[in-house]
Amino acid sequence: MSAADVVVHDGSEVLAAAAAARLITRLVDAQAAHGVASVVLTGGRTGIGVLEQVRASAARDAVNWSKVEFYWGDERFLPDGDPERNETQAREALLDHVDVDPERVHPMAPSDGKFGDDADAAAAHYAEVLATMAQHATNIAVPRFDVLLLGVGEEGHTASLFPDTPYVREAERTVVGVHDCPKPPPTRISLTLPAIRAASEVWLMTTGAAKAEPVAAALGGADPVDIPAAGARGRDRTLWLLDRSAAGAIPTPA
Ligand SMILES: O=C1O[C@H](COP(=O)(O)O)[C@@H](O)[C@H](O)[C@H]1O
Numbered sequence: 001m002s003a004a005d006v007v008v009h010d011g012s013e014v015l016a017a018a019a020a021a022r023l024i025t026r027l028v029d030a031q032a033a034h035g036v037a038s039v040v041l042t043g044g045r046t047g048i049g050v051l052e053q054v055r056a057s058a059a060r061d062a063v064n065w066s067k068v069e070f071y072w073g074d075e076r077f078l079p080d081g082d083p084e085r086n087e088t089q090a091r092e093a094l095l096d097h098v099d100v101d102p103e104r105v106h107p108m109a110p111s112d113g114k115f116g117d118d119a120d121a122a123a124a125h126y127a128e129v130l131a132t133m134a135q136h137a138t139n140i141a142v143p144r145f146d147v148l149l150l151g152v153g154e155e156g157h158t159a160s161l162f163p164d165t166p167y168v169r170e171a172e173r174t175v176v177g178v179h180d181c182p183k184p185p186p187t188r189i190s191l192t193l194p195a196i197r198a199a200s201e202v203w204l205m206t207t208g209a210a211k212a213e214p215v216a217a218a219l220g221g222a223d224p225v226d227i228p229a230a231g232a233r234g235r236d237r238t239l240w241l242l243d244r245s246a247a248g249a250i251p252t253p254a
Contacts, residue, residue, distance in 0.1 A: 004219060004238040008247045012207040015243050016046065019205055020053035022241075023147065026201070027063045030146040036104075037146050038069040040191070042159070043076070043086030044151035046205045051093035065098040069133070069143065073150060074160035074190040075108035077119045077177070084185065085110065106133075108175075108189045119177030123189045127175040130195070140198045142174055148199035148234065152206040152246075153183060156214035156227035160190035168193065168228045193224060193231045202234035207243040215242060216249035 009015040023039070030037035041047065054060060070090075078085050087107040095105065106129055109115050109122035131141035150158045160178045161168040167176045167190060174195035178188040196202060206215065217227045219240065224231025232238070 004233070004240055006219065006240045006242065006247070006250070008242050008244055010244060012046070012049065012243050015205070015207055015241055016049040016053045017057075019050045019203070019241050020057055021059065022203075023050065023054060023149075024057060024059050024063055026147050027068060031064055031067055034144070034146075036067045036069060037063070038071065038144055040071045040073045040145050040148040040199065041086065041090050042073050042149040042151050042205075043089060046207055047086075047149055047151050048089045048093050050149070050205065051090055055094045055097050060098065063098075066101045066104070068100065068104060070095065070100065070105045071130070071143075071145070072106070072108050073148060073196065074178075074188055076160075076185045077111045077117075077122065077187040077189055078185055079112040080110035082110070111187070117187075119179070119187050119189055121177075123173075123175045123177040126189060127173060130174055140174060140194055142195050142198045145199035147201045147203060148196060150196070150202060150204045150229070150232055152204055152211055152214055152218070152229045154210045154214065155182070156217065156222070156229050157183070158204065158229040158232050159196065160188035161193065161228040161231075163226055163228060168225055168231070170194070193228070196232050197235070199234050201237040201239065202232050203239045203241060204229055204232055205241040206246050209245040209248060211242075211246040212249040215240070215246050216251070219250055 115122040133143035218230035
């Protein structure tokens, strides 16, 4: 397993702009190599801020947006269009402003969709969607994810995998319904660590002093059960994009 790369930016604004530029380049390169690129989106302040910066970028349309497969790493299990849904925020930040192919946008089901309020059924369906898109590049039933974006919570959660839960311990399923989350809303859908680890590149992006301890713990080799972000890594690259505050507790080399 390759060591994680850590890039520290001065503040949240420059981090979002720099991460947006990096994402545009990653998608352009993936399209050059594969024809179609694939990205797994995250919610949260930092993740959505990056999408807003992509929208605003002069380089935005270097990406052929109709040839990008969009997935989500997690979703707040709320009614369709709810402003707190990661999908709603991603559409407002970017997807509604570029020429995406609706057939290539794969949101996780809302709580008022065909699965009703059954988050476990909605999660099982998303796992089936991923399996049908799998290209058998890896030994797990998910498609090739060129880049998988993640945030990090103050207690170390990533996607919607929270500490010391059966969901962060999940070793077989690719997608789970998550219940009794400490951060509202209590019910969510999330990729599991095995699914996250199938991605070529995993980028963990976070800002603010409140994240400094979990970031330092994750980079210091914490048990993923205690700090789920510690368990997020890519097959080819794991990249931490931080601002100085979030990086503030990382031990400096002697
Ligand atoms: O609830 C969530 O929180 C995390 C982190 O969000 P942030 O605002 O602290 O960056 C986010 O990555 C996740 O997608 C979201 O569901």
